[in-house]
Amino acid sequence: MTRTFALLLALIAGPAQTAPAAAAQRVVSMNLCTDQLAMLLAAPGQLVSVSPLASDPVSSVMAEQAKAYSANSGLAEDIYLLKPDLVLAGAFTGRATVAMLERLGIPVAIFPPAASIADVRQGMLDMGRALGREPQAEAMVADFDARLSGLASGPGHASRPTAAAYAANGYNPGRSSLSGEIIEAAGFHNLAGDLGMETAGFVPLEALVMADPDLVITGDSYGYTTRAEEILRHPALARLTGGRQPMEDRDWICGLPSVLDAVERLGAARQEVGR
Template identity: 40%
Template structure:
């Protein structure tokens, strides 16, 4: 007898596709390439935390079928209370298909196999990118609002963003306080990221960007000490025990003792592009003003 072997990835993918197609056919859904519809969707499933936040702010509540579990966690989401009104999905193609959505909103980094599979069984998937500028944030909100038939809500959200950021200073000049957003893993936020844009919007200089770090790059603690930023921004809740705060006790950082202002910013405020960014920038702006006052 020939021993059984584990199915190869291609075979498993084919099996999953067959199951998903069978589910789609059983539910009366077209088993073929997805075609974008111009009508406002009536059954929306979101498969990405940042997509959740925009869908929950823009779509009519009765049209939302499911959001991700991450959006229901108040430590990670700014819309946790609203998200808990809906069933959570794990981003699996089979479960999403059973929800019979006419639109799935996903992110650029949503599991590609799931996104591709949903498209192959005829479900429209709208993929959201990762904005790096405020203009791109507005364009994404406008695009999603148009597809959801929620143009008025999208315009109102954009207006809210503009109003909240209206009195911000220009991008940090050479005399502006310097800052580094540092993660316990040793990564700093560089140029080409939305957080870099927000740092500049708050009137700060991003030292990591000036060192030509792109997006998120590795920055050794020794280099951090050498750069000696005026402000060290930690992705953490204020006062909460976290690895980010424990990092401050590292012996290498003794050289910064008393010379740097540490500012915690809850990650949920700027992980996604939305109105919570206003609060994140306000925190940075307050730190910039306090630093300038101490000079």
């Protein structure tokens, strides 16, 4: 535990343990977000395996590209047999597996989930350093910054309509989250702040209806009807006067350059409800 924590600290400061003179040659990723970022940044042939979620179009925005890689089960045994010289994991990827891999002498770089747009940039730089692809990562950050400032300076920012994310079970990622910052970057006022939700939580439908936001951002993509997603079809939600914008988890759950697509789509929705 302390070791994992130390690793995490090391990563926030810059992944020191993954900066050998020669860049890793056989990289295995075991987390949906590191999968996609590594696919974007790795040199040809450098990344050998990604998690099965990466090729699932419901969860991943890079499902097509992921088919070119073999999928690993995420279990230590499977990953060890791939003989990686670097493993990429998320902060919440099976702790036992990560500890086992470290005992076996395999370097593991741990990437915390992006909780802000600044984290997205930092994640790109960290991944570049881990893979020995700093120049590519810096170029990616530069593109990201340029596109973000272009989006942020769009017209109509004087009025900030209110938007609320509302997912299965009434889940809301909170104001201080990547989704929260995306909502604000698109020129919206985030209802989560008014409801006192700094971090993730559940919004009672009644509170959402009473707030009557200008836009409700919902996702309903997993298929297979569940009770959890039933709330998104509640008649009271359908009768709200504000707009409705679909946004699937895959569009904004990982700190990828494509979060700017989410900003762009929400920006377009803002033009719509602003009128």
